[in-house]
Amino acid sequence: MLCWLASRKLHVASFVLIVALMSANHARADAGFDRFLESMWPRAQQEGVTRPVFDAAIKGLTPDFSLPDLEIPGQPEKPQPGQPEFVQTPSQYLRESSFDRLARRGQELSVQYRSTLRRIEQEIGVPGDVVLAIWARETDYGAYKLPHDGIRVLATQAYVGRRKAMYQGEFVQALKMLQDGVPRASLRSSWGGALGLTQFLPSDYYRYAVDFDGDGRVDIFRSVPDALASAARQLTGRGWARGERWAYEVRAPENGDCSIGTPETKMPIGEWVKRGYLLTPPRKLTAQELALPASLLQPEGIYGPSFLTPKNYFVIKDYNFSDLYVLFVGHLADRIAGAKAFMTPWSKSDQLKTKDVEAMQKRLTDLGLYRDKIDGKAGMLTRAALGQYQKANGLKVDCWPTAAVLAHMRR
Template sequence: MTSATGEAAWLGTRARIIGAIAVLLAVLGTPATAADDFRTFLNGLWPEAQQLGVSRATFDTAFRGLKPDYKLPDLIIPGRKRDDSAGQSEFTSSAMDYLNPKYLARLAVQGRKFRQQHKQSLDRIEKLTGVNRDIVVAIWGRETSYGSFTLRHDAIQALATEAYVGRRKDMFRKELLYALKMLQDGVPRKKMRSSWAGAIGLTQFMPSEYYSHADDGDGDGKVDLFDSVPDALASAARQLANKGWVRGRPWGYEVIVPQNGDCSLEGPPGERPIRDWVALGFNQPDGKKFRPEELNYGAYLMMPSGAYGPAFLVTDNFKVIREYNTSDLYALFVGNLADRIDGGGDFHIPSAKIAQPRTVQVKEIQKRLIDLGYELQKVDGKIGSNTRRQVGTYQKKNRLKIDCWPTEAVLTHLRSVAASQPQRQ
């Protein structure tokens, strides 16, 4: 490359960068204007904060000099393309990657040691709440690897940014207000380190959950989710109990899908007593039998990789774990880790290495299925149980291979069906 050519290329790159900055500034305004807009937004929170008992001094101190963190995921900023791959791993990883057997095995070893160290607290928590101790320990392991993860964000900044330009502004606005209330009630700001989504403490509570489910596990008359292991464990268990945990009931069971069964049966709409699943040919691996009382449990089929991985019959307690973090993979991770802590092992059928479809592809499939009358509530690009169920139902109806996975082949077929239909006037 000649020096003239190199200089021209450099100038071209420089011009593109300057142009991109100009576009962004034109949308967001000048830096001063953007800062003023953020300050106006924060000031507008005062009436609601005051209603929660936050003093003006606490309010002003919390927001003094605060700037938004535009590096956080899940933001909607004019002129900037959303990066769907930067969000929660529960929604961006394949089942094989998320349910990593080596990582689960390592956490299980740590979990058994942890369970023994905190046996007295766990005895008390299990007796009072009915929540299985191994589930509580597994949540601890999943959320912060038993407290070893360093939370990188200031909760106030993270929540304020998400409330200002996040995709779920209303939810984060509420959480920001409760975070201010925590400061008012004496929680030190330096303790309030969080995930990018503002989850705080050893077992990752949202600030509003602090006021709904926090529990004094060590009996010292106060709740400390940041440094007290008994408090954090008790609070996690209390949250599960408050959301409907059924004492003595497993979260679910791995099952073998019979030849006449398929993944289009998946999801909450297909819930039925386990005895009915057994009648359809769904049984546990290695010839293990369900106990008589288990046959009466309601359960639905869960296949996180569609036809390319393990299948589970999951109970009401799976739904409760899922409310702790709204993700099928999260609930399966916690459930399997709890089983491993109690002496269990890996899934009998591992998840295959299959391509994780791009978000834009999943969204288009969801939209086209909705247009055809399939029962999907939203277009979000996430491969949840209902998306898999509806993909499988579509495949079955159109005599395609039934794998319940939103592949390029499914999208191509959906496009061809749309192209063959008369255009609406």
């Protein structure tokens, strides 16, 4: 019995010691965070933030170390966030059931907001279907409730995020939003700090947000006209070309070369058509359309649909740097306007794990075939470099990363 009591006392003492150490570490972390927050005051003051607003914003604020994309000193590196745009295959991300549901709802909303959408296209130059599709993808037409306190997210990312410098500026701009009268309760965000119905970082709020409903306030959190017009202004600010499409689905010829599918490889759409890339369904293009410079996009390599992508494709991609995101938004916009499903089905191919794509990118970099960042995301440049590797090694050229090709690289 005495041994049991002694053992129990030892366990209790050990537990108390562990809790004390954890509390000490937490206190040190909070102290460091508090010092960081205070260091942001001069920048906030320069932006017109008053001390009472600053103090109210940071009062009781603690870092959220559960967020992805952080670099926390003394802790093992956390895996990169598994954004669906980068870890799902096209067939998983571009589901027909999602397009059916969102297109039906989008058509209802296009009637409800007909006059607003007409004004957006006339005054800003972006079709209403496109901004509706962005709203759908970002927050499911407002049905998705953003889970985080934006101030806490931005402060944490500014403190220990992988992109501290960027987020420090965004944190200050969020404080400015509070100073300018945006309620703290409105600043709900994603893990990356994006706010509102169409997901704006604070800096983009100040660049592009607009009062489009005429009530004297800029409200991208509850006002649909404000949010949609602001998204349209962001697209035009990044180069949206009025009256041009986002992409054209085509059927690639048997002798097509998927390794030339890079943003830098551009030809007039008419030249692509001459080379056998035929629009599907067939349609007659205007002389202006045939003259549009476009790149070749094959999201699954030679499997699945192919697309010719003019400038507006890359403008949407600037909104979210993912080919699947652009395909979702662009195709949903078409579906809201009455178009049918992709003419060529997706192949339901397997997706390599992020670490395996990274290993492939490193090998392609060593060979001088890939010159972009190592991020584990099989985008246009990775697929094109893979196609060049396959050509150089007598493999089947399909521009799709597989375990078999990675094994060949490792040999």
